[in-house]
Amino acid sequence: MPTDFRHLSEQLPDWVQACRAYAADGRVATYIPELAHAPQQALGIALHHKSGLTASAGDCGMPFTLQSISKVFTLLLALIDRGEQAVFEKVGMxxxxxxxxxxxxLELVQPGKPFNPLINAGAIVISSLIRGDTPEQKSGRILSFIRELAGDDRPSFNESVYRxxxxxxxxxxxxxxxxxxxxxxxEDVEPTLDVYFKQCAIEVTCAHIARMGLVLANDGVDPSTGRELLPKRYVRIAKSFMVTCGMYNASGEFAIQVGIPxxxxxxxxxxxxxxxxLGIGIIGPALNDKGNSTAGVHLLKRLSEQYDWSMF
Amino acid sequence: MPTDFRHLSEQLPDWVQACRAYAADGRVATYIPELAHAPQQALGIALHHKSGLTASAGDCGMPFTLQSISKVFTLLLALIDRGEQAVFEKVGMxxxxxxxxxxxxLELVQPGKPFNPLINAGAIVISSLIRGDTPEQKSGRILSFIRELAGDDRPSFNESVYRxxxxxxxxxxxxxxxxxxxxxxxEDVEPTLDVYFKQCAIEVTCAHIARMGLVLANDGVDPSTGRELLPKRYVRIAKSFMVTCGMYNASGEFAIQVGIPxxxxxxxxxxxxxxxxLGIGIIGPALNDKGNSTAGVHLLKRLSEQYDWSMF
Amino acid sequence: MPTDFRHLSEQLPDWVQACRAYAADGRVATYIPELAHAPQQALGIALHHKSGLTASAGDCGMPFTLQSISKVFTLLLALIDRGEQAVFEKVGMxxxxxxxxxxxxLELVQPGKPFNPLINAGAIVISSLIRGDTPEQKSGRILSFIRELAGDDRPSFNESVYRxxxxxxxxxxxxxxxxxxxxxxxEDVEPTLDVYFKQCAIEVTCAHIARMGLVLANDGVDPSTGRELLPKRYVRIAKSFMVTCGMYNASGEFAIQVGIPxxxxxxxxxxxxxxxxLGIGIIGPALNDKGNSTAGVHLLKRLSEQYDWSMF
Amino acid sequence: MPTDFRHLSEQLPDWVQACRAYAADGRVATYIPELAHAPQQALGIALHHKSGLTASAGDCGMPFTLQSISKVFTLLLALIDRGEQAVFEKVGMxxxxxxxxxxxxLELVQPGKPFNPLINAGAIVISSLIRGDTPEQKSGRILSFIRELAGDDRPSFNESVYRxxxxxxxxxxxxxxxxxxxxxxxEDVEPTLDVYFKQCAIEVTCAHIARMGLVLANDGVDPSTGRELLPKRYVRIAKSFMVTCGMYNASGEFAIQVGIPxxxxxxxxxxxxxxxxLGIGIIGPALNDKGNSTAGVHLLKRLSEQYDWSMF
Incomplete structure (x- = not known):
């Protein structure tokens, strides 16, 4: 049953308003000092449909940094740069x-390599696999990749978050x-971390995330131009990881309650x-105890139930 | 793209033959002494299609015990018996x-409950939630449940494996x-374990497993009669767990390489x-180092690639 | 500098009174229901000197069960019964x-044997090494051993604590x-645990413990008769374990603050x-967060500082 | 029974010769590349008696770097510099x-501080507590402290090992x-590590270690001058840690088999x-699987048994 997008567009503001209440239970991340300034109550969403239709509601214009969302895309870029075998010699699945x-x-399970590319240890290794002669080149290539998938040149490094x-x-x-x-x-540690910190500090809006998600939903093909931006095989790998590991150690619950990558x-x-x-981008800075946007997860749950989005 | 079942039926014997070679790399489980007698080289498969068509090849008539496969079905029965809330108070996701x-x-992460119902700790708790006044009643209800889903009265307890x-x-x-x-x-430990050991010792063939899988593939509805055997919501839960936790600690790799519950x-x-x-049942006693049938996993990978079965 | 025992005898009541205040910070163990009845404020001590002099103060007549103190003595009996090699094949040091x-x-460090005989896992293995055809014989031999070292026939199993x-x-x-x-x-689990539970439930008073401690202080020789009750080598092993592992995971701190086995x-x-x-027996049911008598540890610290008892 | 030092001096060469054979079972450390050049078969010992007598045998003139032996002395210096309370706010016991x-x-046990000052994590924290405005000042103070306790100005940083x-x-x-x-x-990480690496790279001979050990044996007092070099209380703390944690995760076994700090x-x-x-210094580069000099441990065991050195 394809989602009734017109219905969704009409209902979206009400659902955002209803889910915003959950933000009160969460906490804005403080471990990166710059993130602590984000508004606790904010909640925004943008959706991009394969047909070209879009919808958005709430604080969808609010800029925010990718942080761990970037891990999906550096994985994709590393797969493109190095191939599947080289990547999975370094990280598990x-x-x-x-x-x-x-x-x-890393200490308990031999051979001491990260279990997957979406935990920090794995993502750091992935950053080291991005091609480029210097950290700046690597970071530049990641930013170009993000911009291409977002279909917009505005995503940029937020220097104060990076620092x-x-x-x-x-x-x-x-x-x-x-x-x-x-x-x-x-690779050397500090140059690798420089790439990692910069990818985390790429600033976007919900619409960018939604557009990037739509490319994944469409198996790597740009729905407007029909051009293949990503090999289908790598998109499949990315979506698999998003299901099994994408929502930190609440991924299993999210698979049951929401059921989408x-x-x-x-x-x-x-x-x-x-x-x-569909591709979907959400921002809601108040996090639950597993580190996921608390209002954002509730909003996705509601949408998934309403439109029967679960893959399972 | 729906699977071309006729093509599959014709090719199946060749694929089984080709994948049987992988069994040489595996090892038959020995930790339950009775299992050690299984033939290392065996490989069999049965597939049941929603249309009513079936296919099979190799050692598909060979009986074997469910062991951990039973965990999917006791989870379903516990959900039916107790409801979602009561079950997930006791096991995680x-x-x-x-x-x-x-x-x-169990020792390191509070509150010390099993992370999911497909690891042993979780499955033992699930066994304790099956309704019944005695272990025999509980085991009897599990066996009846399996027989109903298998559409056959022949699945029975293998007494020597159980003992x-x-x-x-x-x-x-x-x-x-x-x-x-x-x-x-x-519940008390030994009566609970008695139920657990008996569910593991239910003996079936590939065709039974395929039929049970078809009910899951069909969202809980018996495709021949149209009768709902399982609530769709619980089938979704079961399939989610099968993707995130079904193949032991190789589930992530299986999601990427095969991509089906x-x-x-x-x-x-x-x-x-x-x-x-489709529902699929496979037997291949030689296990890889993660505890999964080594030839069986190769056969599923080949089929999934050929017919583009991955959900991702 | 040998302890001035006359001075100690005179001061003891004051020190006990002063240290009793610490009991308010502790908690009486409740995980064995019968133990929960013990008086929070109780504190008693008995000391037996090699010369034959004794001293005591506070609630020194209050009976209590050995619990983990028994582990020292079953280790000694197992060494006598089986020899050093057989014992240390089963437990570490x-x-x-x-x-x-x-x-x-047990799960993380191969070969999965207990690290030492004073943690529960190690003590259970030690209990299985005590000679005897039945659990009753083994328990009987342990009780006789305790009585011999205590120089008194009154130590007995507290049946309600055992149950x-x-x-x-x-x-x-x-x-x-x-x-x-x-x-x-x-050995079988339940008969072994029966021996273990019974050794824990042997009821004594501080004087018994002091007498048993004096035999250890005197390298295994009964100071009144000059008879060797324990081989000196095994007493050394016991005292070594008491220093490195005797006070649970506060043993290192106790070595620094008190400095005696x-x-x-x-x-x-x-x-x-x-x-x-000297041998010393103390009872003070209120435990600190590491599981040691809080007032008892303070009393030993005060005595050790006063009389410079530390071995270090 | 005080050690018969004359007898010991005479027998020492034979014992060294006998124990040298154990070196064949060990392995020279390779994780610091410079250490890999050490001779596998070397074994040397020096002993300094409180009376002023000394003895030595084997490769006792061979220079070697302190490595983890330095941890005992930086602990002592940190205690002198900061006091007991400040030190044990940062490391456990x-x-x-x-x-x-x-x-x-560090990850599993709150509050995430090192369990003791003799493991690497603890020693790094201790290095940060040494007084000094710069890493060079701190390292300089450590070296002076070592030279004072060794009674010799020759201990120096081995630059190639340090690098x-x-x-x-x-x-x-x-x-x-x-x-x-x-x-x-x-403190900052790299300056702290610089201090830590330098203390590890202080080069000494067995005689230096023996002299430093003699000061500890004599409760901090220089036996030749009668001057207090170290507070007795801190020496006691150091000796306690040497018994409970000094020989890595073979400390318990060493306490039983040898029984000295x-x-x-x-x-x-x-x-x-x-x-x-006595103070004793030993060098034997071939290590057992716990990281201790294999021939050196055997030699100490033999001496301890012969002269009944065990504290237990």
Whole structure:
């Protein structure tokens, strides 16, 4: 049953208003100081349909940084740059059940490589695989890739978020040096982290995320031009990871309650994909205890139930 | 693209023959002594299509015990018996990244309840939730449930496998007493384990599994009679778990390489579901190092690639 | 500097009175229901000097069960029964840093044997090594051993504590089945646990503990008769374990703050040894967050500082 | 029974010769490239008696770097610089049961501070507590402290070992950034590590270690001058840690088999103390699987048995 997009467009403001109440239960992330300024009550959404129709509601114009949402796209770019075999020599394919910045399995499970590319340890290794002679070249290529998928040149690095993260990200440094010691990370730590921090600090709006999600929903093909932007095989890999690992250690619950590929970030963004139909971008800075936008997850649950989006 | 079932039927014997070679790399499970007698080289498959068509090849007549495949069905029965809320008060919804019989997260992650119903700890709790005044009643209800979904009265308890497992399952006893101590398991340990061991020892053939899978593929409705055997909501839950946790700690890789809901058992069986189309039953006793039928997984990968079955 | 025992005898009542105040910060153990009845404010001590002099103060007549203090003596009896090699094939010699009933290292550190004989897992294995055709014989031999070292026939099994523990000790059952599965425990689980629960439920007073401690302080020789009750080598092993592992995961702090071999139990008892001089028995049911008698530890710290008892 | 030093001096060469054979079972450390050049078969020992007598045998003139032996002395200097309370706000007092460079407990056990000052995580924090305006000042003070205790100005930084360690110590960087993130390490990571790497790279001979050990054996007093070099209370703390944590995760076994305070280093050195009598320095680069000099441990075991050195 394809989503009745006209109905959705009409109802969207009411649903956003209703779900905004959940933001009161969440907390804006503070571990990157710059993120702590985000408005607790904000909630915005944009949806891009394969047909070209779009809808949006709430604080959808509010800019926010990709943070962990970027991990989906650096994975895709690394697959394009290095191929499947080289990527999966360095990171695994399994959910961990642990928090996103955990080091436990790196020490406990041989051969000490990250379990998947969507936890911090894995994403850091992925950043090291992006082609480029310098960190700047790598970051530039990531930004161009994001802009192409977003269909817009406005996504840019938020310098103050980047500097804030770079100045405080000691846990990520710890992960990176551990990976270096395990010989999983071949590149130098600080240049790799520079690429990682910058990809996290790319600033977008919901509409950008929705457009990027639509490319994934459409198996890598730009629906307006018909051009293949991403190999279908890699899009499939990305969507698989989004289902099994995309919502941190609440991915299993999200698969049951919502049932679509999604990836959240600590700034409160969510990228979601209704395969064959829709890309969705959400911003809601107040996070639940698993690190996902609390109002955003409720909004997706409501939409998924209403339009029967679950893949399962 | 619906599967070309005629083409599949014709090719199936060749594919089985080709994949049988992988069995040489695997090992038949020995931790339940009775299972150690299974033929290393066996490989069989049965497929039931929604249209009523069926196909099979290889050692598809070979009987085998459900083992962990039973966990999908006791979860469904517990959901029917107790409802969603009562079940998920006792078990979580998340993959673990650990081996199937691990105790780590029970000690490390509060509140000490099993992460999901498809690991041993979770399945033992689920067994305790099946309605019935005695272990025999509970086991009887599980067997009836399996027979109904299989559309056949022949599935029965394999007494020697049951006794072999009951006599040697000290790790499961350890898990159960831990759960009892954590007050997650309310029932007595040995009667609960009796139910658990018996469900694992239900003997079937590939055709039974295929028929049970077809009911799941058809959202709980018997395709021949149109009767609802299972609530659609619970089938969705089951399929979600099969994707995120069904193939032990190789579930993430299976999602990428095959991309359909599946559950394996230590006897070498695999239940797989092509939503809207097909139920699949496989037997291949030689297991890979993650505990899944090595030839069986290769066969499913080949079929999925050929017919583009991946949900992702 | 040998302890000035006359001075100590005179000051003891004041010190007990002063340390009793610390009991208010602790909590009486409740995990064995029978233990929950113990008086929170109680504090008693008895000291036996090699010269034959004794001193006592406070609630020193209050009976209490040995609980984990018994682990020192079953270790000694197992060494006598089986020899050093056989014992250390089954248990290690290392402190764990984990809580007393942890299972983590049994799963994480190969070959899955308990790290030392003073954690629950190790003590259960030790109980299985005591010679005897039946659990009753083994328990009888342990009781006789305790009585001999205590120089008194009054220590006996407290039946209600034994039954209370046997009825509720699911975590210990979990440990025992895990050890059985790891093939570290060779005997059957329930008979072994019966021996273990009974040794924990031996009821004594501070004077008994002091007398048993004096035998250890005197390298195994009964100071009144000159008879060797324990081989000196095994007493050394016991005292080593008491220093490195005797006070649960506060053993390191106790070594620094008090500096003498000691072993605590969850009923609030402490056995302490001033080598070459004294045996000490303490009862103080209110426990600190590491499971040691809070007032008892303070009293030992004060005495050790006053009389310079630290071995270090 | 005071050690018969004359007898010991005469027998020492034979014992060294006998124990040298054990070196064949061990492996020279390679994780710091410069250490890999050490001779596998070397074994040397020096003993300094309180009376002024000394003895030595084997390769006792061979220079080696302190490595983890330095942790005992930076702990002492930090205690002198900051006092007991400030030091133990930052590090705990408990053995871990884990390997020396483990991160597990930093993540698993709140509040995320190192369990003790003799594991790498703890020693890095201790290095940050040494007074000094610059890393050079801190390192200089550590070196002066070592020279004073060694009674010799020859101990110096081995620049190539220092550079080799600084270039490869990614696991230590990972630990340090983790501690920084946990707010246990207040100073910057690289300057702190610079101090840590330098203290590890102080080059000594067995005689230096023996002299330093003698000061500990003599409760902090220089036996030749009678001057107090170290407060007795801090020496007691150091000796306690040496017993419970000094020989990595073989400390419990060493307490039983040898029974004296000791600390080993990855270059193959061992510092050992016979309280009230002797300081001992050993070098034997081939390590056992716990990271201790294999021939060195055997030699200490033999000496301890012969002269009944065990404290227990």
């Amino acid at each position: 399994e959910p961990t059940g642990d928090v996103f910045n955990s080091m436990l399995k 804030s993260e770079a100045a405080t990200a000691n846990r990520n440094r710890s992960l990176a040096y551990f990976l270096k010691d395990n010989k999983v990370l071949d 999604a990836k959240s970030g600590v700034a409160g963004g969510i990228l979601a994909v209704v395969p064959g139909e | 998340e993959p673990t990244g650990d081996v199937f019989n691990s105790m780590l997260k 072999s497992e009951a006599a040697t399952a000290n790790r499961n006893r350890s898990l159960a007493y831990f759960l009892k101590d954590n007050k997650v398991l309310d 599946a559950k394996s058992g230590v006897a070498g069986g695999i239940l797989a579901v092509v939503p809207g189309e | 290392e402190p764990t840093g984990d809580v007393f009933n942890s299972m983590l290292k 209370s523990e046997a009825a509720t000790a699911n975590r210990n059952r979990s440990l025992a089945y895990f050890l059985k599965d790891n093939k570290v425990l060779d 000691a072993k605590s139990g969850v009923a609030g008892g402490i056995l302490a040894v001033v080598p070459g001089e | 408990e053995p871990t049961g884990d390997v020396f460079n483990s991160m597990l407990k 080799s360690e600084a270039a490869t110590a990614n696991r230590n960087r990972s630990l340090a950034y983790f501690l920084k993130d946990n707010k246990v390490l207040d 000791a600390k080993s280093g990855v270059a193959g050195g061992i510092l050992a103390v016979v309280p009230g009598e």
